[in-house]
Amino acid sequence: MLHAIETTGLIKSFGATRALDGVNLRIRQGSVYGLLGPNGAGKTTTIRILATLLKPDAGSATVLGHDVGRNARTVREKVSLTGQYASVDEDLTGTENLVLVGRLLGFSWRDARRRASELLDAFGLTEAAGRLVQTYSGGMRRRIDIAASLVAIPEVLFLDEPTTGLDPRSRNQVWELVRRIAAEGTTVLLTTQYMDEADRLAERLAVIDHGRVIAEGTSRELKAMVGASALHLRLGRADQRERAQVLIARVLGDGVIPGTDPTAVTARLANPSQAAAVLTALSQDSVDVAEFSVGNPTLDEVFFALTGHSAEHPVENGQS
Amino acid sequence: MTTSVLPNGERIHELFAMHRRPNPPSALSAVGTLAWRAMLKIKHVPFQLFDVTVMPIMFTLLFTYIFGGALEGSPRQYIQYLLPGILVQTVVFITVYTGMGLNTDIHKGLFDRFRSLPMWQPAPLLGALAGDLFRYSVASAMILVIGLILGFRPQGGIVGVLLAVALVLVFSFALSWLWIIVGMLVRTPESVMTTSFIFLMPLTFASDIFVRLDTMPRWLQEVVGRNPVTHLANASRDLMHGEPVGNDVLWVLLASAVIVLVASPIAMRMYRKER
Numbered sequence: 001m002l003h004a005i006e007t008t009g010l011i012k013s014f015g016a017t018r019a020l021d022g023v024n025l026r027i028r029q030g031s032v033y034g035l036l037g038p039n040g041a042g043k044t045t046t047i048r049i050l051a052t053l054l055k056p057d058a059g060s061a062t063v064l065g066h067d068v069g070r071n072a073r074t075v076r077e078k079v080s081l082t083g084q085y086a087s088v089d090e091d092l093t094g095t096e097n098l099v100l101v102g103r104l105l106g107f108s109w110r111d112a113r114r115r116a117s118e119l120l121d122a123f124g125l126t127e128a129a130g131r132l133v134q135t136y137s138g139g140m141r142r143r144i145d146i147a148a149s150l151v152a153i154p155e156v157l158f159l160d161e162p163t164t165g166l167d168p169r170s171r172n173q174v175w176e177l178v179r180r181i182a183a184e185g186t187t188v189l190l191t192t193q194y195m196d197e198a199d200r201l202a203e204r205l206a207v208i209d210h211g212r213v214i215a216e217g218t219s220r221e222l223k224a225m226v227g228a229s230a231l232h233l234r235l236g237r238a239d240q241r242e243r244a245q246v247l248i249a250r251v252l253g254d255g256v257i258p259g260t261d262p263t264a265v266t267a268r269l270a271n272p273s274q275a276a277a278v279l280t281a282l283s284q285d286s287v288d289v290a291e292f293s294v295g296n297p298t299l300d301e302v303f304f305a306l307t308g309h310s311a312e313h314p315v316e317n318g319q320s
Numbered sequence: 321m322t323t324s325v326l327p328n329g330e331r332i333h334e335l336f337a338m339h340r341r342p343n344p345p346s347a348l349s350a351v352g353t354l355a356w357r358a359m360l361k362i363k364h365v366p367f368q369l370f371d372v373t374v375m376p377i378m379f380t381l382l383f384t385y386i387f388g389g390a391l392e393g394s395p396r397q398y399i400q401y402l403l404p405g406i407l408v409q410t411v412v413f414i415t416v417y418t419g420m421g422l423n424t425d426i427h428k429g430l431f432d433r434f435r436s437l438p439m440w441q442p443a444p445l446l447g448a449l450a451g452d453l454f455r456y457s458v459a460s461a462m463i464l465v466i467g468l469i470l471g472f473r474p475q476g477g478i479v480g481v482l483l484a485v486a487l488v489l490v491f492s493f494a495l496s497w498l499w500i501i502v503g504m505l506v507r508t509p510e511s512v513m514t515t516s517f518i519f520l521m522p523l524t525f526a527s528d529i530f531v532r533l534d535t536m537p538r539w540l541q542e543v544v545g546r547n548p549v550t551h552l553a554n555a556s557r558d559l560m561h562g563e564p565v566g567n568d569v570l571w572v573l574l575a576s577a578v579i580v581l582v583a584s585p586i587a588m589r590m591y592r593k594e595r
Contacts, residue, residue, distance in 0.1 A: 089425075100353065104350055108342075184332070184336040185336075
């Protein structure tokens with residue numbers, strides 16, 4: 001099977017900080033692959049190496065069989081990158097940005113203009129085409145940025161945190177875009193900090209922490225490790241927390257996810273209906289439950305389950 | 321996908337179906353396109369031209385009338401000496417904006433996109449420089465116009481003036497490479513400005529732009545006489561006034577060549593390298 005992306009033992013340091021500490025990835029052609037991890041985990045560094053913007057200190061990386069160091073130019077003809085920060089010119093209009101990219105890819109002026117208007121139309125930006133990008137909303141910026149990555153259709157598309165900072169509607173739009181792009185056969189590698197985003201979009205994902213892949217698999221496989229859903233409880237009294245945890249462990253067999261909040265308890269559920277059994281047990285024992293909810297495990301809970309530490313460790317430099 | 325949250329989501333398919341990837345552009349075409357981008361920025365943000373229009377007018381007016389009487393007897397006499405030099409000073413100052421613009425592009429992520437495109441890698445730097453040459457030309461034209469109004473009468477005629485401006489542009493183009501390096505080294509556009517001015521202040525003021533070399537103490541003459549900006553100001557004066565040009569022109573061309581030969585490979589290396 002041909003891999004769109006293959007990396008072996010990627011290592012990259014910035015000064016004293018080791019951003020990547022031996023990253024191994026195999027990404028099947030035509031799939032959507034998610035890199036899930038907190039800020040500073042090494043997601044952006046990985047993507048920048050694959051897009052030929054950074055050279056690894058050690059290890060190898062190939063895109064569609066081409067080495068990103070030795071055959072950088074061939075790789076550049078096959079990939080597009082939409083960075084974490086808008087990689088478009090804010091002082092230009094939407095049309096001008098796309099014509100600029102078209103010309104730099106080698107289109108004639110006429111073809112570049114035609115391509116720009118097709119893209120603006122498909123991305124719902126025709127009305128804003130003549131406006132400077134600095135007047136665009138966050139969602140529109142993201143869309144023009146992704147449009148710029150499709151002026152020439154890439155075989156591999158890199159999306160670095162495509163929905164960070166977007167409102168729910170814009171987020172849904174980007175999700176639909178990613179699905180439609182993948183349906184056309186382009187391999188998509190995206191990074192995200194959101195478990196639900198990885199879950200909705202990616203066939204397979206790698207959880208990355210401190211520059212290492214700590215878990216890899218389909219979303220279902222990862223959930224089996226972490227629990228399909230999570231029960232979040234808010235207790236009325238902090239002194240009942242310990243008793244609540246014991247009761248939950250008795251009902252579920254195991255599953256209490258440790259945390260630091262004195263009135264909060266989180267437990268992983270094999271299926272959501274177990275929540276009822278837990279609540280019943282707690283009320284029979286007069287534990288005061290102020291609030292409860294059942295949802296997807298958050299990134300933090302995934303991290304607790306996989307590593308035993310919280311995802312929110314401080315980031316020292318801007319590279320992640 | 322039954323409900324689409326994108327207004328024309330179904331057209332994404334057409335985008336893929338209609339597409340043919342062209343061959344990568346020639347180096348010249350890539351540079352031309354990026355120069356076009358620089359022109360568009362000037363069109364959309366005309367305030368960018370503020371520095372190259374208002375500042376030259378202000379400099380010329382101020383120095384002509386403040387120093388004119390004391391140095392040459394009258395402002396009209398003095399401007400014959402001052403104008404070619406003030407043109408040099410203004411354009412040399414404006415070269416800093418090359419580094420500031422580059423710094424902004426890098427930190428906004430735009431250069432990541434450029435660098436991931438399959439084009440001739442130096443194109444973004446040369447395209448930006450082409451746009452800057454246009455700005456230098458605008459500044460030169462502004463100074464010449466205000467000079468003519470104030471009584472500047474170049475004896476070398478239009479040819480002499482154009483040759484002088486061309487020489488200033490050559491030197492400024494060379495100098496811009498230094499600010500490109502600074503632009504890649506420091507974090508913010510403001511630091512580019514501060515760092516560059518540490519060099520530019522002595523470079524322009526320790527020259528014979530404002531006063532003649534023979535009025536300075538001997539030790540200072542030794543220093544000022546070796547400043548490339550002094551040679552550039554001398555050469556511009558001689559060309560504009562139709563006087564025989566000495567070694568100054570050669571000196572300026574040599575200095576420019578050295579700067580470009582040393583700085584541009586360093587700049588390109590840094591550009592290709594990671595950030």
